Amino acid sequence: xxxxxxxxxxxxxxxxxxxxxxxxxxxxxxxxxxYAVNLFLVMLxxxxxxxxxxxxxxxxxxxxxxxxAGFVNNSVDPLPQALVLTSIVISLGSLAxxxxxxxxxxxxxxxxxxxxxxxxxx
Amino acid sequence: xxxxxxxxxxxxxxxxxxxxxxxxLSSVICISALGFGASLMFLFxxxxxxxxxxxxxxILALIILIRSTISxxxxxxxxxxxxxxxxxxxxxxxxxxxxxxxxxxxLPDFGTAIFARxxxxxxxxxxxxxxxxxxxxxxxSSVILDYRAYDTLGEATVLFTAIIGATVILRKKAKKLLEExxx
Numbered sequence: 001x002x003x004x005x006x007x008x009x010x011x012x013x014x015x016x017x018x019x020x021x022x023x024x025x026x027x028x029x030x031x032x033x034x035y036a037v038n039l040f041l042v043m044l045x046x047x048x049x050x051x052x053x054x055x056x057x058x059x060x061x062x063x064x065x066x067x068x069a070g071f072v073n074n075s076v077d078p079l080p081q082a083l084v085l086t087s088i089v090i091s092l093g094s095l096a097x098x099x100x101x102x103x104x105x106x107x108x109x110x111x112x113x114x115x116x117x118x119x120x121x122x
Numbered sequence: 123x124x125x126x127x128x129x130x131x132x133x134x135x136x137x138x139x140x141x142x143x144x145x146x147l148s149s150v151i152c153i154s155a156l157g158f159g160a161s162l163m164f165l166f167x168x169x170x171x172x173x174x175x176x177x178x179x180x181i182l183a184l185i186i187l188i189r190s191t192i193s194x195x196x197x198x199x200x201x202x203x204x205x206x207x208x209x210x211x212x213x214x215x216x217x218x219x220x221x222x223x224x225x226x227x228x229l230p231d232f233g234t235a236i237f238a239r240x241x242x243x244x245x246x247x248x249x250x251x252x253x254x255x256x257x258x259x260x261x262x263s264s265v266i267l268d269y270r271a272y273d274t275l276g277e278a279t280v281l282f283t284a285i286i287g288a289t290v291i292l293r294k295k296a297k298k299l300l301e302e303x304x305x
Contacts, residue, residue, distance in 0.1 A: 003226040005130040009137055011219045016141045018211050024146050024191055028153055031183070032137050035160050042167050045245070048123070048233035052168040053261035055253050065254050072249055075261070076168045077237045079245045082265035085172055086277045092179045093284030099190045100288040112146075 002043060010036035023102045023112045027095070034091045038084045045077025053078040123233070125166055133159040146191040154184045171262050 013036060016029030053075045059068040102112065109117045133156050140152035157180035164173040230236060237245040248261055248269060258264035266274050 002126050002130060002232045003229060004223050005127070005134065007219065007222045007226065009130070009134055011215050011222075012134065012137045012141060014218075015212065015215050018215070019208055020141070022146070024187070025141070025149070027187075028140055028149060031153060032140070032156065035133075035156060038172075039160060039163060042164060042169055042172065043232065044229075045235055045237060046167050046233060047235040047238065050168050050235070052170055053249065054170075055259045055261070060253060060259075067250060067253060072246075075249050077235055077245045078248055078252075078261040078265055079237070081169045081172055081262050082270065083273070084169075085175055085262065085266060086273060088172065088175050088179050090277055090280050090284075092182055093281040095183055096186055096288045097284045097291075099186050100291045103190050104291050 003040065006036055006040045006043065009039075021114050023105060023114060024099075026114075027098045027102060030098070031091070031095065034087075038087055038091075041080045041084050041087075045080045047074070047076055050074055050076040052076065053081070126163065126232075129159050129163045129166070133163070147188070150184065150187040150191055153187065154180055157183070169262075171260070 010033055013029045013032030013034075016032060017026050018029075020026060020029065051071070051074050055067060055071060059071040060066075061068065105117060106112060111117065136152050136156040136159060140149045140156065143149050143152070157176060161173050161176040161180065164170075164176055230239070237243040240246075248265055252261045252264045252269075253259060256264040256268040258268070
């Protein structure tokens with residue numbers, strides 16, 4: 001059920017990017033889709049009663065050099081978290097690129113409406 | 123468990139307001155409310171690193187979006203609305219949503235980690251051997267900086283390319299050169 005709600009969020013972003021005619025609204029739709037996908041990937045690795053993948057001093061035995069079994073059996077998945085961390089920072093860079101295209105278009109045409117900027121202007 | 127439903131419904135309401143409101147500035151503010159909900163969600167999903175990063179990225183995204191919309195929100199979408207196209211898009215999106223819900227029923231329930239079902243998953247190796255192999259107590263940082271460091275290098279490359287693109291698009295000098303009649 002949380003997966004379905006997350007997918008609903010993705011679909012709202014897709015609707016915004018497809019239907020809306022304002023350039024900033026399209027950017028906002030893409031942003032909503034990014035949030036939904038990141039959230040879904042992190043939700044896949046969650047387990048009920050899990051702990052964050054940070055090893056405490058009490059959970060590591062330096063003599064036999066092994067992590068305690070309680071940590072191994074209770075930790076949430078660290079791999080999606082690491083990849084989503086990368087993805088969030090990249091989404092910021094792509095947001096800056098998209099917004100700069102929007103600002104440039106506004107300077108040239110004086111509007112954000114994509115039906116008005118359809119015409120060619122040499 | 124109910125906190126997840128609460129936060130997800132909060133995010134969906136914020137997204138709907140952000141999509142449907144006319145004023146671009148309030149739309150941007152709703153987006154930052156969405157990001158705050160996402161950050162809290164990451165915190166409750168036991169991912170503190172992502173929660174911190176999400177907060178910082180949201181602040182920067184708010185600055186960038188406000189820079190683009192402040193004193194420019196005078197765009198009113200005129201012209202006839204294409205009812206046929208809108209209806210077709212909504213129907214297609216709804217069909218995709220129903221198909222996606224059917225797919226999500228095949229996944230294991232929320233709260234049972236998928237990687238725990240696979241005996242030799244990569245995540246199991248990272249959790250078991252991450253500390254002694256890399257010396258980092260935080261498994262996430264041992265993954266992004268040691269096991270998958272090339273991924274982080276690629277991320278830096280993509281970020282650099284995006285910022286170069288934004289700088290090239292926004293600079294003023296080339297515009298003056300282009301407006302010269304004969305160069």
